[in-house]
Amino acid sequence: MTKAHIHDPIFDNIQIANLNIKNRIFRAATSETAAEKNGDVSDSLIEFYSEIAKGQPGLIFTGHMFVESEGQYAPFQTGITPQNDLLRLKKLVRAVHKFNVPVIAELSHCGSQTMMNNIITKSPSVLPNLIYGNQPRELNEKEIKNLIDRFKISAALAMSAGFDGIHIHGGNGYLISQFSSPITNTREDGWGGNEKNRDQFFLGVYKAIRKEIGPNRFLSARVGIRDVQSNGLSVEEGIARVKKLESCGLNSIEPTYNLMNTYKDNIKPFAGNDIIKSLTSGTFLFDGFKIRAHKEGYYSELCESLSLSGVTIPKILVGGIRTTNFMRKILDEKKADFFALSRPFIREPELVNKIKKGYIKKVACVSCNMCFKHEGFHQTQCWRNNINKIAKHLIFTLKHSLNN
Numbered sequence: 001m002t003k004a005h006i007h008d009p010i011f012d013n014i015q016i017a018n019l020n021i022k023n024r025i026f027r028a029a030t031s032e033t034a035a036e037k038n039g040d041v042s043d044s045l046i047e048f049y050s051e052i053a054k055g056q057p058g059l060i061f062t063g064h065m066f067v068e069s070e071g072q073y074a075p076f077q078t079g080i081t082p083q084n085d086l087l088r089l090k091k092l093v094r095a096v097h098k099f100n101v102p103v104i105a106e107l108s109h110c111g112s113q114t115m116m117n118n119i120i121t122k123s124p125s126v127l128p129n130l131i132y133g134n135q136p137r138e139l140n141e142k143e144i145k146n147l148i149d150r151f152k153i154s155a156a157l158a159m160s161a162g163f164d165g166i167h168i169h170g171g172n173g174y175l176i177s178q179f180s181s182p183i184t185n186t187r188e189d190g191w192g193g194n195e196k197n198r199d200q201f202f203l204g205v206y207k208a209i210r211k212e213i214g215p216n217r218f219l220s221a222r223v224g225i226r227d228v229q230s231n232g233l234s235v236e237e238g239i240a241r242v243k244k245l246e247s248c249g250l251n252s253i254e255p256t257y258n259l260m261n262t263y264k265d266n267i268k269p270f271a272g273n274d275i276i277k278s279l280t281s282g283t284f285l286f287d288g289f290k291i292r293a294h295k296e297g298y299y300s301e302l303c304e305s306l307s308l309s310g311v312t313i314p315k316i317l318v319g320g321i322r323t324t325n326f327m328r329k330i331l332d333e334k335k336a337d338f339f340a341l342s343r344p345f346i347r348e349p350e351l352v353n354k355i356k357k358g359y360i361k362k363v364a365c366v367s368c369n370m371c372f373k374h375e376g377f378h379q380t381q382c383w384r385n386n387i388n389k390i391a392k393h394l395i396f397t398l399k400h401s402l403n404n
């Protein structure tokens, strides 16, 4: 990180919809897998969010919360359904608001992409999930409408709990992605078969939530702009979908991949690392000699192509952002308006305050993905910040065969 300039655009005050944002560095949605078994907010989850809010990010996106129990992606994921304890969700929001930071609920349904082995998964079509191999059953028309309703009910619960807005998880392979992609949506009814029909689920979810929360509340989305697979969703179709959402009043867009072959496609190992850092951090001891790291801000081309195609709503760049120099360059080039960071906040929840105070070093996170490998097993945390944790991680890795 580099020292703050006299007028530092990173620390601009910005109003979007109902939000007053104090800086452009957001905490990206990061699942915590720290809830109770039924998805209720736990004390440790509240503590976890308190720590992040204390660090003063411009805004916090929660980890994705399931909108029905059959949409649960991982054990200990937070749920936001009528069966979950609303008072606990309220308590979480209050803990964040105490630090005057807006908190946005990310809503999601896993479709066929889940670690839960007690769920018979459902998806637009019966293709086995590309990451987990789960064999879904095909949703019928009534169930599809019911699922749109589930998103709406969860949005209403989020408003009652005091969240400042909603972020729809429409990327990275989950249910909305499955409707958006021609690979996983081979339906021939009104929900698939062509671009317009593949839009219908995402637009249906968006419109139902918008109607529920009103025109002035912040409503944004992480949108899968293209599939990793070359025969899948094209950038052109992905951008056209964003434009439709924009014309219905979407407040902000965070572009990402749609379907993926592995989570590493989105959570890229060693992103933003340089050779020196890879060597000195001992990265190679744990993950092979991978000093050829992924570049910083690896979705910046997707963000740029949205601007070039005439999308004017604020763009949130996520993925491997590691320096304020890079952020300022992106702002100068008008490629994005906000920056969402995930792994750096796991390691340093107080990061934004540190930058404000003149922090000039690189972020401590080396993007090794050890934290991601524990998803669903342990609460999200940095596993390489002390020797005991590294030892525990190695034992854990030996015990579990991990694909991602």
Ligand SMILES: Cc1cc2nc3c(=O)[nH]c(=O)nc-3n(C[C@H](O)[C@H](O)[C@H](O)COP(=O)(O)O)c2cc1C
Pocket (backbone or CB within 6 Å): 028, 029, 030, 031, 032, 062, 063, 064, 106, 169, 222, 266, 267, 268, 271, 318, 319, 320, 321, 340, 341, 342, 343, 344, 367, 371, 372, 375, 380
């Ligand atoms: C442990 C972990 C959990 C994640 N959970 C979510 C999630 O709940 N929702 C989401 O949209 N992205 C999730 N992501 C992806 C991040 O938001 C982000 O896109 C990705 O990590 C790249 O950003 P980074 O390089 O700043 O980590 C998760 C990432 C990690 C490492």
Ligand code: SF4
Pocket (backbone or CB within 6 Å): 343, 344, 346, 347, 364, 365, 366, 367, 368, 369, 370, 371, 372, 381, 382, 383, 384, 385
């Ligand atoms: S384990 Fe720690 S260093 Fe590695 S990616 Fe996660 S937060 Fe960063």
